Amino acid sequence: MSSSGKVALVTGATSGIGRATAILLAERGAHVLVTGRDVERGNAVVERIRAAGGTADFLHAELGDADSARALVEEALGLAGRIDILVNNAAIAVFGPTAAIAESDFDACYAVNVKVPFFLVGAVAPAMAERGYGVIVNVSTMVAGFGSRGSAVYASSKAALELLTKSWAAEFGPHGVRVNAVAPGPTVTEGTTAHYGSERLEALAAQAPARRVAHPTEIAETIAFLVSDGASFIHGAILPADGGRTAV
C-alpha cells in the first residue's frame, strides 16, 4: 500500500474525506499537496502530517472553472515538480426539488463537481501519460447510481463524474494512468454535519446492510487502496464504499 516517493494532489483536503485521505496518503509515504479554501484548516492538516513525520504543503485554491484548475496545477508543479496521484474530492452538494433549484446553484454544483475535475485531469493526466505512470481517483457518491428525491442536481453531477472516470480510463489507461472512482455512502464530515444533520444521515445509513454511517477514514482507506499498486489491474471502476446500500 506504499505511496513512498509519490506526489499526491488532494482537492478538498481541508475537511472530511479529503483530509482523511491526505493524512493517510502521507502516512503511506506520499508528499501530499493539501488544497482547499480554508487556509487555517489547510495549514492544520499540513501541521498534523508533518508532526507525524510526513511531508505536505498547503495550496489555497477556490476552484470553479478551467482557469482555477489550471492555476492550481501550475502552482503544484512549481512546488513539487510533478503530480503522480490526483484525488478529485472537492465537491458541493445542492439538494432540493427540481423546480426550486436556482440556476446559480445548478451552475455552481456542476462547476465544482464536473468542470473542475475535467480541467484538472486535462492539466495533469497528459504529463502522467508521458511518464507512463499516474493514478487518479474521483470521489463520487452512492446516489449517482440510483434515483432519489431531492438529489437530482448533485447526483447527476456525480453520475457525469463516473462516466468521465470510464472515459479517462479509456483515454489514459493505455499510457499507464489508472483512473477509478469511489462511491461513498453516508459519512460523518463537516459538510454532512452542517448541511444534512446527523439524524437524517443516520436515517439514510440505516437503509444499508452496515446499518451505520461511515467514518471518513473508511472512505480514505478505499481511496488509498485504489491509489496503491494493490489495485494495479483496476481501471475505470466505480468502487462502492456505502455499507452495501447499492447492493440490496
Ligand SMILES: NC(=O)c1ccc[n+]([C@@H]2O[C@H](COP(=O)([O-])OP(=O)(O)OC[C@H]3O[C@@H](n4cnc5c(N)ncnc54)[C@H](OP(=O)(O)O)[C@@H]3O)[C@@H](O)[C@H]2O)c1
Ligand atoms: N460525506 C458524505 O456522506 C459523502 C457521501 C458521498 C459522497 N461524498 C463525496 O465525498 C467528497 C467529500 O465530501 P465531504 O463530506 O468530506 O465534504 P466536506 O466536509 O463538505 O468538504 C468539502 C471539501 O471540498 C472543498 N471545496 C468545496 N468547494 C470548493 C471550491 N469551490 N474550491 C475549492 N475547494 C472546495 C472544501 O474546502 P474548504 O472547506 O476549505 O472550503 C472542503 O475541503 C465530496 O466529493 C462528496 O460529494 C460525501
